Amino acid sequence: xxxxxxxxxxxxxxxxxxxxxxxxxxxxxxxxxxxxxxxxxxxxxxxxxxxxxxxxxxxxxxxxxxxxxxxxxxxxxxxxxxxxxxxxxxxxxxxxxxxxxxxxxxxxxxxxxxxxxxxxxxxxxxxxxxxxxxxxxxxxxxxxxxxxxxxxxxxxxxxxxxx
Amino acid sequence: xxxxxxxxxxxxxxxxxxxxxxxxxxxxxxxxxxxxxxxxxxxxxxxxxxxxxxxxxxxxxxxxxxxxxxxxxxxxxxxxxxxxxxxxxxxxxxxxxxxxxxxxxxxxxxxxxxxxxxxxxxxxxxxxxxxxxxxxxxxxxxxxxxxxxxxxxxxxxxxxxxx
DNA sequence: TATTGTTATACTCTATAACTATA
DNA sequence: TATAGTTATAGAGTATAACAATA
Numbered sequence: 001x002x003x004x005x006x007x008x009x010x011x012x013x014x015x016x017x018x019x020x021x022x023x024x025x026x027x028x029x030x031x032x033x034x035x036x037x038x039x040x041x042x043x044x045x046x047x048x049x050x051x052x053x054x055x056x057x058x059x060x061x062x063x064x065x066x067x068x069x070x071x072x073x074x075x076x077x078x079x080x081x082x083x084x085x086x087x088x089x090x091x092x093x094x095x096x097x098x099x100x101x102x103x104x105x106x107x108x109x110x111x112x113x114x115x116x117x118x119x120x121x122x123x124x125x126x127x128x129x130x131x132x133x134x135x136x137x138x139x140x141x142x143x144x145x146x147x148x149x150x151x152x153x154x155x156x157x158x159x160x161x162x163x
Numbered sequence: 164x165x166x167x168x169x170x171x172x173x174x175x176x177x178x179x180x181x182x183x184x185x186x187x188x189x190x191x192x193x194x195x196x197x198x199x200x201x202x203x204x205x206x207x208x209x210x211x212x213x214x215x216x217x218x219x220x221x222x223x224x225x226x227x228x229x230x231x232x233x234x235x236x237x238x239x240x241x242x243x244x245x246x247x248x249x250x251x252x253x254x255x256x257x258x259x260x261x262x263x264x265x266x267x268x269x270x271x272x273x274x275x276x277x278x279x280x281x282x283x284x285x286x287x288x289x290x291x292x293x294x295x296x297x298x299x300x301x302x303x304x305x306x307x308x309x310x311x312x313x314x315x316x317x318x319x320x321x322x323x324x325x326x
Numbered sequence: 327t328a329t330t331g332t333t334a335t336a337c338t339c340t341a342t343a344a345c346t347a348t349a
Numbered sequence: 350t351a352t353a354g355t356t357a358t359a360g361a362g363t364a365t366a367a368c369a370a371t372a
Contacts, residue, residue: 007282007290010302015285016215017305022185023208024229024312031232040339045186052179060354066187069194070341075355077339097348097353119170122178127170129311134304139173141297141304142180148292149187203362223331233364238332240362260330260371 021126028121037114042067042077044114047086050103051111057102059092066149086110184289191284200277201247205230205240207277210249213266214274220265222255229312249273 007015026041033039039047045067050056064074078101081087086107092098103111127135170178189204196202202210208230213219227237241264244250249270255261266274290298 007286010299011286011290014290014298014302014305015282016211017302017309018185018289019208019211020229021305021308021312022181022189024315026185026189027229027232042339045182048179048182061352066183066190068340069190071354072342072356073340079355092353095349095353099354119178123170123174125312125315126181126308127174127177129307130304135177136173137300138304139177139180141293141301142177142184144292145184145289146180149184149288152187152288205362224329231363234331235333235365236363242332258330258372262331 025122025125028125029118032117032121033114036117037110039110039114040077042073043081043086044118046074046077046081046101047103047107047111050087050101051108055102057100060099060101063101081107188285188288191288192281195280195284196277199280200273202273202277203240205236206244206249207281209237209240209244209264210266210270210274213250213264214271218265220263223262223264226264244270 030041033041033044037044046063049063049067050058060071060074060078063078064071068074068077078087078089082089084106086104088102088104089099090102092100130138193204196204196207200207209226212226212230213221223234223237223241226241227234231237231240241250241252245252247269249267251265251267252262253265255263293301
């Protein structure tokens with residue numbers, strides 16, 4: 001390990017542990033999603049976001065942020081989801097330029113189909129070694145981080161501006 | 164969100180937050196690694212593992228676990244790293260079948276080159292919204308999870324046995 | 327026979343740049 | 350002019366299966 005960290009030992013430990021833990025979980029989850037529901041990780045994230053949205057809808061740019069770097073990446077994945085009948089795409093009436101992506105009933109069913117096995121992996125790899133109290137603590141810490149990450153500069157927009 | 168979780172609300176929250184947070188961090192980090200050091204995320208993980216190993220070496224299979232699903236994936240990435248002069252590969256003397264991958268001086272330099280910017284992203288996205296105490300708590304929780312994940316069934320071996 | 331690693335192949339995913347259309 | 354999204358293209362990464370070599 002390089003020895004010029006602007007992080008102290010504890011911070012470095014958190015970072016390295018997180019890299020390792022999330023990498024293993026992600027690999028396992030990617031495989032499960034493909035096998036159980038023929039979904040890529042990105043496709044699952046899109047469906048999950050739409051599914052947990054009250055309206056079941058999101059604009060494309062909004063959907064891209066935090067999931068893919070480029071808009072074209074989202075266009076590709078959304079195209080696959082649409083072809084599979086899991087989402088619909090329709091132009092917004094407020095702004096004719098923007099596309100509203102909406103999860104379909106089949107999309108929700110697919111989500112439900114993969115969810116149990118998905119959860120099982122997360123439970124066995126992440127949650128099992130933690131006590132109930134630890135899980136609650138973990139939740140308390142992660143909440144603010146998620147908020148912070150959401151308000152961080154949007155990547156799909158930024159990369160466009162860079163031109 | 165599907166409503167048959169074997170997870171309660173808190174557990175589900177941890178899971179969803181983790182997905183979102185790690186996804187954003189990973190995207191940012193992947194870009195930084197590519198721009199600052201022309202490294203893929205997997206290549207960086209390989210270098211980092213080798214760099215933090217006392218010997219600077221690892222066997223291929225050992226290296227594959229937790230980073231890639233297939234051995235061929237590692238062969239590909241290790242080949243790129245070798246071509247770039249960042250690692251060497253030599254057959255083990257204990258077991259002529261196995262390959263020992265070792266980080267080179269150039270590999271360590273590359274690691275040092277990307278590390279500051281890398282850390283900066285992790286700090287700004289993950290660590291900043293947490294207090295010093297929170298970071299320590301986080302470290303305490305993550306440690307056991309990492310241990311657990313390490314002892315989980317190895318993926319590169321398992322996928323082979325499935326044949 | 328089992329295991330280690332490589333190779334050939336085919337496929338998925340991704341991003342960049344150029345483009346269209348709307349604001 | 351700026352923004353939303355798409356498309357074409359080209360490259361990078363991945364896994365599966367078949368393979369060679371060693372244990």
